[in-house]
Amino acid sequence: MTQLSPIAQLNRRHLIAAIGAGGAALLAPRLAFAAAAETDRRFLFIIQRGAADGLSTLAPVGDPAFERTRGILAEDFASAAKIDGMFALHPSLATVGQLYGAKQALFLHATASPYRDRSHFDAQNVLETGGTLPFELKDGWMNRLLALLPGSTRAMAIGPTVPPALRGAIEVPSYGNSALPDANAEMLQRVSQLYAGDPQLHMLWDGAMQARSMAGGDAEKGQDPTALGKLAAKLMSGPDGARVAMVETGGWDTHFNQRGRIAGQLKQLDALIAAFKTGLGAHWDRTMVLVATEFGRTVAVNGTQGTDHGTGSMAMLLGGAVRGGRVMADWPGLAQASLYEGRDLKPTTPIDAAIAGALGSHFQIDPARLLAKAFPGSGGKPLDGLVAV
Amino acid sequence: MALAQSGIQIALNRFGLGAKVGAPLTAEPRRWLLDQIGRYDPSPAGIAALPRSPAQIAQLAEIRVERKDRKEEEGADYRKPKLAPAIEGDASVMAAKQPNPEAGLFRAARDSYVEAVSARMAVAGTTETPFMERMVAFWSNHFAISVDKGSVIGLAGTFENEAIRPHVTGRFIDMLLAVERHPAMLLFLDQAQSIGPNSVIAEFARRRGAAKQPGLNENLAREIMELHTLGVRSGYSQADVTELARALTGITISGLGRIAKLIGGEPGKTLFVPQLHEPGSRMVMGKKYAQDGEKQALSILLDLASHPATARHIATKLARHFTSDDPPPALVARLEETFLKTGGDLPSLYRTLVESPEPWASNLAPKFRPPWDWLVALRRASGVDFPAQPTVFALNQLGQQTWKPGSPAGWDDISASWAAPDALLRRVEFAQRLGQKLAIIDARKLAPALFPDALSESTVQAIARAESPAQALALLFVAPEMLRR
Numbered sequence: 049m050t051q052l053s054p055i056a057q058l059n060r061r062h063l064i065a066a067i068g069a070g071g072a073a074l075l076a077p078r079l080a081f082a083a084a085a086e087t088d089r090r091f092l093f094i095i096q097r098g099a100a101d102g103l104s105t106l107a108p109v110g111d112p113a114f115e116r117t118r119g120i121l122a123e124d125f126a127s128a129a130k131i132d133g134m135f136a137l138h139p140s141l142a143t144v145g146q147l148y149g150a151k152q153a154l155f156l157h158a159t160a161s162p163y164r165d166r167s168h169f170d171a172q173n174v175l176e177t178g179g180t181l182p183f184e185l186k187d188g189w190m191n192r193l194l195a196l197l198p199g200s201t202r203a204m205a206i207g208p209t210v211p212p213a214l215r216g217a218i219e220v221p222s223y224g225n226s227a228l229p230d231a232n233a234e235m236l237q238r239v240s241q242l243y244a245g246d247p248q249l250h251m252l253w254d255g256a257m258q259a260r261s262m263a264g265g266d267a268e269k270g271q272d273p274t275a276l277g278k279l280a281a282k283l284m285s286g287p288d289g290a291r292v293a294m295v296e297t298g299g300w301d302t303h304f305n306q307r308g309r310i311a312g313q314l315k316q317l318d319a320l321i322a323a324f325k326t327g328l329g330a331h332w333d334r335t336m337v338l339v340a341t342e343f344g345r346t347v348a349v350n351g352t353q354g355t356d357h358g359t360g361s362m363a364m365l366l367g368g369a370v371r372g373g374r375v376m377a378d379w380p381g382l383a384q385a386s387l388y389e390g391r392d393l394k395p396t397t398p399i400d401a402a403i404a405g406a407l408g409s410h411f412q413i414d415p416a417r418l419l420a421k422a423f424p425g426s427g428g429k430p431l432d433g434l435v436a437v
Numbered sequence: 438m439a440l441a442q443s444g445i446q447i448a449l450n451r452f453g454l455g456a457k458v459g460a461p462l463t464a465e466p467r468r469w470l471l472d473q474i475g476r477y478d479p480s481p482a483g484i485a486a487l488p489r490s491p492a493q494i495a496q497l498a499e500i501r502v503e504r505k506d507r508k509e510e511e512g513a514d515y516r517k518p519k520l521a522p523a524i525e526g527d528a529s530v531m532a533a534k535q536p537n538p539e540a541g542l543f544r545a546a547r548d549s550y551v552e553a554v555s556a557r558m559a560v561a562g563t564t565e566t567p568f569m570e571r572m573v574a575f576w577s578n579h580f581a582i583s584v585d586k587g588s589v590i591g592l593a594g595t596f597e598n599e600a601i602r603p604h605v606t607g608r609f610i611d612m613l614l615a616v617e618r619h620p621a622m623l624l625f626l627d628q629a630q631s632i633g634p635n636s637v638i639a640e641f642a643r644r645r646g647a648a649k650q651p652g653l654n655e656n657l658a659r660e661i662m663e664l665h666t667l668g669v670r671s672g673y674s675q676a677d678v679t680e681l682a683r684a685l686t687g688i689t690i691s692g693l694g695r696i697a698k699l700i701g702g703e704p705g706k707t708l709f710v711p712q713l714h715e716p717g718s719r720m721v722m723g724k725k726y727a728q729d730g731e732k733q734a735l736s737i738l739l740d741l742a743s744h745p746a747t748a749r750h751i752a753t754k755l756a757r758h759f760t761s762d763d764p765p766p767a768l769v770a771r772l773e774e775t776f777l778k779t780g781g782d783l784p785s786l787y788r789t790l791v792e793s794p795e796p797w798a799s800n801l802a803p804k805f806r807p808p809w810d811w812l813v814a815l816r817r818a819s820g821v822d823f824p825a826q827p828t829v830f831a832l833n834q835l836g837q838q839t840w841k842p843g844s845p846a847g848w849d850d851i852s853a854s855w856a857a858p859d860a861l862l863r864r865v866e867f868a869q870r871l872g873q874k875l876a877i878i879d880a881r882k883l884a885p886a887l888f889p890d891a892l893s894e895s896t897v898q899a900i901a902r903a904e905s906p907a908q909a910l911a912l913l914f915v916a917p918e919m920l921r922r
Binding site for chain 2: 098165169182205221226227229235238239241246351354
């Protein structure tokens with residue numbers, strides 16, 4: 049430890065990258081990755097926390113009850129082009145619209161997890177753990193997916209902490225854009241020693257060092273959606289990049305003056321997706337992105353030009369790996385008699401069956417096996433035909 | 438692992454906010470904690486000097502007037518897309534790009550927020566009643582508001598100082614009533630604009646054929662049941678939520694929005710406007726509540742506050758906060774019994790907690806400190822004032838911007854939500870910078886003073902071998918002893 053001073057001046061990311069390239073894996077012994085038949089496919093889950101309004105994202109403008117039930121929220125679609133006989137995409141979603149045109153976007157409408165109540169926090173827990181009841185399972189379905197991946201378990205939470213979907217037996221690192229000045233290499237080295245005898249901190253620190261090395265040189269410092277999309281792409285691109293990752297978005301709980309707020313939210317989401325696609329380059333062709341939320345919102349507009357907690361919503365599968373250009377929906381209709389409990393879009397497509405079907409084909413894992421492992425209480429059959437290549 | 442914690446360490450860290458530099462350590466940990474209940478000051482000097490909610494509401498009303506003017510001038514494109522809360526960084530960036538009176542007012546609201554966070558840090562960093570300050574943060578988080586909703590930025594501090602602090606050593610019901618009627622909560626969960634669909638005002642709007650028909654917003658009603666009182670999955674139904682939402686109509690704030698013209702009066706006060714209230718009796722969880730104006734909602738709140746499910750909910754959260762992610766059932770049961778027996782007397786709950794064996798068990802693994810608690814512990818350990826803006830910046834970067842949990846559920850209270858690789862690296866980055874600023878402090882002397890007989894050998898070694906005083910201090914700041922409580 050006497051030769052540290054020359055490198056103490058270096059940016060720590062360069063240092064770690066250098067150590068990694070030398071194969072010493074000094075700071076992160078867990079970096080010794082298996083090389084066998086590793087998948088070259090990628091999967092990113094973008095969670096929309098707060099219950100995104102599917103009816104304002106992909107609007108059923110051809111439904112006879114649409115204009116009457118949606119009131120002011122229908123106005124955003126007055127001049128929007130229909131993407132098929134029934135649906136129109138929100139004008140904020142320009143990139144997503146292009147992907148649809150290129151047959152790289154598949155929309156699932158009237159979909160939901162098994163959860164049928166209206167608590168954000170319980171519903172997010174079900175969506176992330178893959179259970180049928182809140183807090184029934186301790187680990188997340190994405191973590192259980194990792195155990196089935198051929199030749200790799202590399203995953204990454206894009207952000208400071210690890211969301212519940214990625215928690216579990218396999219330790220998943222996290223990495224976000226910090227605006228704090230980098231700690232110097234010597235400090236990092238000494239912290240490694242300080243934590244050597246503390247199992248929890250040792251493990252977390254290893255994960256942090258591993259993630260930094262994956263981010264490579266000049267990581268994006270920004271914290272806007274475009275920077276986040278770029279960062280996610282960077283962390284998933286290299287040969288050692290994560291195969292599975294997750295990004296969290298919030299701000300979807302539009303109880304009040306929904307119209308302007310959802311336009312901004314969707315624009316942000318679109319920017320995130322655009323930056324991610326650009327950043328991935330050729331990897332995009334073998335990538336799948338899932339965009340999903342914990343539940344939908346009421347069909348009717350509430351007393352404050354917003355919507356309250358509902359049930360059925362919509363999800364997106366995006367990427368070169370997706371057999372897109374389609375809307376999959378067993379459309380229940382917006383007529384009063386068709387609504388779930390007289391107020392919400394009735395869910396007709398289980399999201400767990402869709403995820404298992406899509407990711408099973410994507411990663412060449414038997415979809416039935418994946419469904420049983422990732423969503424053990426599901427009992428349904430995985431959806432077929434969601435993947436292009 | 439770290440050494441088993443002594444009683445003193447448990448009192449200082451598990452129940453408190455970390456040792457304060459220069460303060461004598463207590464020989465009687467339980468007595469020290471219990472005495473704090475009587476010595477608690479609900480309005481310490483730094484807090485008392487802050488602006489109060491009516492002034493902040495008046496400011497908000499001005500912002501809205503400016504925004505309306507701008508909307509009229511600029512037409513339909515006036516609304517610039519905002520950054521999503523989970524993604525965005527700093528609201529002041531947005532304000533800085535818009536050189537207009539609205540932006541100036543928005544910045545003023547933001548300044549009030551920074552000032553309030555700074556005052557909170559100063560109190561937590563110096564208080565002689567740290568156990569009670571922990572309870573302030575606990576209740577503030579239990580009844581969370583979140584400043585990613587722009588309208589509550591200037592009000593966030595007033596919420597804690599007016600609705601939480603005065604009731605920390607009082608009764609649960611009194612805190613509940615103060616919380617649900619505070620302007621910040623009424624704005625955050627959209628109650629201020631929720632109107633009975635058959636109220637006098639709604640009838641009037643219908644007759645006039647108004648474009649925007651007033652009606653219910655059930656946001657507050659749901660979170661009262663799910664988060665503030667009964668707890669999720671405790672037996673209430675969607676119908677109960679809607680009935681409570683109807684009962685709550687009429688409770689609003691003067692001087693804001695469409696109803697400002699209608700009710701007039703001094704702006705920024707919570708009041709009950711009968712013309713907004715939904716007529717009729719209400720049925721909530723099998724009990725009928727007569728039409729009695731505001732008393733209808735207050736009677737429901739009273740029953741919710743003393744419901745056994747509420748006792749269980751509060752007991753579980755308290756026990757988790759002071760023991761572990763999966764709290765010992767015996768402790769939960771004891772707290773629940775105390776809650777029911779005393780009618781939700783909060784000091785009785787604190788006494789039960791301190792007098793119970795579970796939080797003092799030597800085999801109980803300490804919890805990972807969330808960023809706020811960690812920063813407060815550094816503040817107390819160093820004895821140096823933290824300047825306002827950098828404090829807010831640091832909390833944002835460390836992942837716990839004050840009063841911005843992003844959801845009404847508040848910050849999560851389990852280890853996995855805080856102990857994560859990138860979060861730890863950020864602490865190291867921040868500690869290095871703080872160590873450089875405070876390098877005058879000798880970590881070799883400070884460490885044993887903060888953790889007498891409880892310092893691990895690896896921490897002692899790391900400090901002793903550090904290349905500089907700044908690095909030694911930074912290593913102490915991120916030592917396992919500092920990261921946990």
